[in-house]
Amino acid sequence: MSGTPETIEAAFTGSRGDFLLEVAFEAPMRGITALFGPSGSGKTTILRCLAGLDRMAGRLSVGQEVWQDDDAGLFRRTHQRSIGYVFQEASLFPHLSARKNLTYGMRHERPSTEALTFDEIVSLLDVGHLLDRDPSTLSGGERQRIAVGRALLSQPRLLLMDEPLSALDRQTKDELLPYFEMLHRQLTLPILYVSHDIAEVSQLADRMVVLADGRKIAEGSLVDILERLDLQPATGRFEAGVVLIARVISQDKAFNLTRLDHHGQTFSIPAVDLQIGEEVRLRVRARDVALSTESPTGMSIRNVFAGTIVELREEPGTAFAETLVDIGGGRLRARITREAASDLSLKIGRPVFALVKSISFDRRSLGQKAV
């Protein structure tokens, strides 16, 4: 029994003390699949089972290779699995220089012509000037870049990343994210990315597996999952939002704005350094979206989209209601008060205008277009 060539199929069941895990999911052999959930949801345990660092009952196939099959008594140990693993802390070998860390697991035979060489990895991750340094003299971001390079140089078939940004401060995170986006563009390698940060996932992932209490509660494309109101609060309250694929149409030098087109409607956001024609993903948080039943005039808000309410969900016991508004080619989530929903008699099918303040966007709202 072997897996299908184009997917990773995993199923694990087991317990750790009081914690029970029972999960089965699939991920494609390309792009970034996020294992998303709050701490204690089992994401790291799953990743460790994928790596063979932990063992639970189950089955795992990566493409056509079967790495674990309890029925057949098959279990490949960690060093027999073609993986790269990036831990939360860079975990560089303290007794080796940055260069020796990079080359520790280096494979000289390249599995395909797409595989990157040492020089290519060094230049992509911009670590050439660090090679002869001792790990203890590197900054957090530099260490994590070396750790990523080290994992990639072992020419893995699957890259596993366990919250690689969460031990870093905001500034270092912002410094590293572009590298991760670039890897996403440059590599055909599938990446399983564990995170509890919906903003990070929105920026990087193509697919999501949403976990809570050791179980999978949803699985699908990033855009689809983020539009689902029923997944709340698993996908966040304060940070909840959708992702739209938009294209840069102009740079307004006079007002320092970048204009993006999304299916004929225009977003204005504070200027970002992007080429005209470039496709980006734009994250719009539910709490940054307001609704109006009439076309608003005389208003500072720059982004106004005509649409229709397609879903409305009140949150009992709170002041809030979540709505999903179809704006043609995409959907926005709006988090409003239940009182407002009642005053405006909002209901499914009702035409509305969705309003988004330009200043609610920043560099962190943008990500590379999904593959």
Add this chain to the structure above:
Amino acid sequence: MNTAELWSPIRLTLELASITTIVLLIIGTPIAWWLARSEARWKEVVAAIVAVPLVLPPTVLGFYLLIALGPDGPGGWIAGLFGGRSLAFTFEGLVIGSVFYSMPFVVQPIRNSFEVFGDRPLEVAATLRASPWKVFWTVAIPLARPGFITGAVLGFAHTVGEFGVILMIGGNIPGETKVLSITVYDYVESLKWAEAHILAGGMLAFAFAVILSMMLLDRRLGRPGP
């Protein structure tokens, strides 16, 4: 004063301590590794057995070793294979005795240093497709270097200073089992104060040098790398 008479126990003691230290590094390392990594519940029993010589009176340890090494013990049986009758009162017997006596001083620091870096570096190496054997040699051993240095120095120094065990199993055969500590005792017993002073002073200087260099080394290795 007979210089040769002074040099013979010094040479013998250095030989005994060197061989004992090498043997202990070879057999102590796997024991320390197992004690550091195993999840077996009874591993602390093994740890206690290794540590017993720390608290046992040396004469008691020596007494049991004498029986074990003697003609009726396993030592006698081994000696029989080589045409001897007993391992007691031989240099080989001293090595065996010293290995037991000094084992905790070698195993404990190495075990600590295997424990201190945790699982993570070993897991990282495994994800980079290093076999357990390669992980051991390229990650565990280099990271445990301070423990090996401490263990080797302590094992060596402790063997140099051993007296009670040797008195029980080695006796006082010049060139064979008459080591420094016994010689000092002998000189004092026969009122040869000058010779006793030379050897005792030398051992004092040696002990001081060992402890000082250990402390300096500890400070240097304790600091983050260059």
